[in-house]
Amino acid sequence: MEGNIAEMGQFVGAGLACVGMGGAGIGVGLVAGNFLSGALRNPAAAGEQTAMVFIGIAFAEALGIFSFLVALLLMFAV
Amino acid sequence: MADEAGGSGFNIHPMEQFEVVPLFGGHEVHWYTITNATLWMALTVAVASLLMLVGSRSRAHVPSRMQSVAESIYGFVHKMIVDVTGKEGAKYFPYVMTLFLFILFANLLALIPTSFAPTSHIAVTALLALAVFFSVTAIGFYKHGTHFLKLFWVASAPTLALRIILAFIEVISYFVRPLSHSVRLAGNMMAGHAVLKVFAGFAGALGLAGILPILAITAVYGLELLVAVIQAYVFAILTVVYLNDALHPGH
Numbered sequence: 001m002e003g004n005i006a007e008m009g010q011f012v013g014a015g016l017a018c019v020g021m022g023g024a025g026i027g028v029g030l031v032a033g034n035f036l037s038g039a040l041r042n043p044a045a046a047g048e049q050t051a052m053v054f055i056g057i058a059f060a061e062a063l064g065i066f067s068f069l070v071a072l073l074l075m076f077a078v
Numbered sequence: 079m080a081d082e083a084g085g086s087g088f089n090i091h092p093m094e095q096f097e098v099v100p101l102f103g104g105h106e107v108h109w110y111t112i113t114n115a116t117l118w119m120a121l122t123v124a125v126a127s128l129l130m131l132v133g134s135r136s137r138a139h140v141p142s143r144m145q146s147v148a149e150s151i152y153g154f155v156h157k158m159i160v161d162v163t164g165k166e167g168a169k170y171f172p173y174v175m176t177l178f179l180f181i182l183f184a185n186l187l188a189l190i191p192t193s194f195a196p197t198s199h200i201a202v203t204a205l206l207a208l209a210v211f212f213s214v215t216a217i218g219f220y221k222h223g224t225h226f227l228k229l230f231w232v233a234s235a236p237t238l239a240l241r242i243i244l245a246f247i248e249v250i251s252y253f254v255r256p257l258s259h260s261v262r263l264a265g266n267m268m269a270g271h272a273v274l275k276v277f278a279g280f281a282g283a284l285g286l287a288g289i290l291p292i293l294a295i296t297a298v299y300g301l302e303l304l305v306a307v308i309q310a311y312v313f314a315i316l317t318v319v320y321l322n323d324a325l326h327p328g329h
Contacts, residue, residue, distance in 0.1 A: 051162070051315055054311060054312055055312075055315060057312075058262060058312040061266075062258045062262045065261055065266065066261065068265055068269055069261055076093065
């Protein structure tokens with residue numbers, strides 16, 4: 001099992017970068033869950049806020065995608 | 079670098095599908111070379127134009143299927159832009175509609191097996207996002223002159239020191255916009271398609287038990303269908319939100 005220590009670093013780093021996606025998962029879950037609990041309390045006002053929910057999900061998700069991008073860069077570009 | 083990984087029956091490389099290759103022989107890609115990316119972007123434009131042209135041709139009171147699809151997409155985007163920016167934003171409706179249709183159909187056509195996903199390439203989405211960024215900034219300065227810079231100055235913050243710190247944060251978040259705008263779309267599409275290919279690799283390696291990954295592919299494919307539409311919507315609505323910042327700066 002001979003290997004290049006730099007390559008090992010790449011793989012370990014890419015794996016570690018993927019931890020960030022878990023954070024994005026928590027964020028998206030918080031946005032969607034809080035929307036649902038609010039929407040069940042006042043269903044009449046829920047319809048107007050769906051755009052805000054998607055914007056919130058998009059912002060939360062972008063940060064997870066950034067960590068995915070770092071993983072991809074480590075695997076294929078460095 | 080990761081080419082050595084394809085050893086033990088795992089012979090589908092998940093990133094191979096994103097390769098830009100010339101359609102008519104040769105291996106070099108110049109700016110004028112017709113590649114698979116060119117083909118699928120042209121198909122995207124053709125399908126989107128066809129839907130809107132055929133859909134709006136008859137203008138029947140009782141719409142045909144095609145007309146009602148075209149009308150509901152039109153109404154959806156128009157409502158989105160008027161809801162966020164008010165009436166002034168309706169002037170920029172054609173641009174947002176173009177972006178939405180292009181991304182929507184690029185995402186949906188990419189889900190056809192063996193097709194190519196133009197929106198999974200950062201080069202394509204970065205161009206779209208930079209176009210939005212520069213045009214929105216230009217609209218902001220054209221409409222409000224130097225008052226547009228009030229966007230960065232949070233006048234409602236209690237102390238001067240806080241306002242200066244917030245101004246830094248606002249400036250950074252303004253210039254990160256094109257990055258996150260483009261990477262979000264490209265990353266989502268690339269991740270989804272790579273996941274499908276990884277599961278396809280499992281299905282090839284497992285033999286008879288490969289039915290399990292095939293079921294998983296079916297489920298992920300359904301998710302990807304949802305993601306394709308949601309990402310087009312998110313790209314369009316963020317464009318509208320940025321446009322709203324340019325039309326109504328100040329907090």
